[in-house]
Amino acid sequence: MGNRKIKGLYLITDRKIAGVSIRDIAEEALKGGLSCLQLRGKDITLREIYNEAVFLRKLTNDYSAALIINDHADVALVTEADGVHLGQQDLPIKEARDVLGREKIIGISTHSLEQAIEAQKNGADYIGFGPIFHTETKDAGSARGLDALREVRRHIYIPIVAIGGIKLDDVEDVLCAGADAIAVVSGILASGNIRGMTQAFLERINKSYN
Numbered sequence: 001m002g003n004r005k006i007k008g009l010y011l012i013t014d015r016k017i018a019g020v021s022i023r024d025i026a027e028e029a030l031k032g033g034l035s036c037l038q039l040r041g042k043d044i045t046l047r048e049i050y051n052e053a054v055f056l057r058k059l060t061n062d063y064s065a066a067l068i069i070n071d072h073a074d075v076a077l078v079t080e081a082d083g084v085h086l087g088q089q090d091l092p093i094k095e096a097r098d099v100l101g102r103e104k105i106i107g108i109s110t111h112s113l114e115q116a117i118e119a120q121k122n123g124a125d126y127i128g129f130g131p132i133f134h135t136e137t138k139d140a141g142s143a144r145g146l147d148a149l150r151e152v153r154r155h156i157y158i159p160i161v162a163i164g165g166i167k168l169d170d171v172e173d174v175l176c177a178g179a180d181a182i183a184v185v186s187g188i189l190a191s192g193n194i195r196g197m198t199q200a201f202l203e204r205i206n207k208s209y210n
Contacts, residue, residue: 131164
């Protein structure tokens with residue numbers, strides 16, 4: 001991922017929603033063709049996150065997929081992950097860059113045009129923007145909608161990862177509104193068929209690109 005380009009399907013792990021382990025989530029999604037996985041472990045310790053990251057780094061390398069670590073730049077560094085995804089309350093982008101260097105991917109969650117512009121100015125490689133639709137996966141406030149995504153796209157030249165309540169039937173609309181990638185949690189993990197739903201999302205995304 002030398003060009004730090006985030007595109008397509010971006011899956012975020014959540015073992016509670018999936019009802020299976022983080023490793024099982026990753027294996028099934030990668031078998032389904034996933035090329036970008038974010039390790040998010042809000043309910044596990046930092047040591048457990050590290051252990052999972054070590055395993056997932058080897059696994060994603062086997063599939064030539066990118067691995068992004070949620071929140072923890074230090075874990076991303078020591079496990080040689082492709083990068084880190086920050087929240088608004090996490091380590092600032094500039095400091096994360098000092099930790100990780102120029103070659104690693106740094107993304108950040110944004111929920112407004114102002115936050116998106118600030119992230120781009122501070123050197124983010126991509127932004128997450130949302131929630132686009134209503135979601136109960138993570139408390140990020142009210143749905144922003146596709147019009148807000150279009151407005152962000154007009155001001156942002158780095159990749160935009162749209163997130164929040166995105167279902168299979170929403171893929172084309174979200175991409176047409178300006179997203180470069182679609183982040184999914186429940187839409188895949190709650191399906192009971194992680195591999196099959198990963199394939200279904202990728203088919204819709206690829207169809208929208210053509």
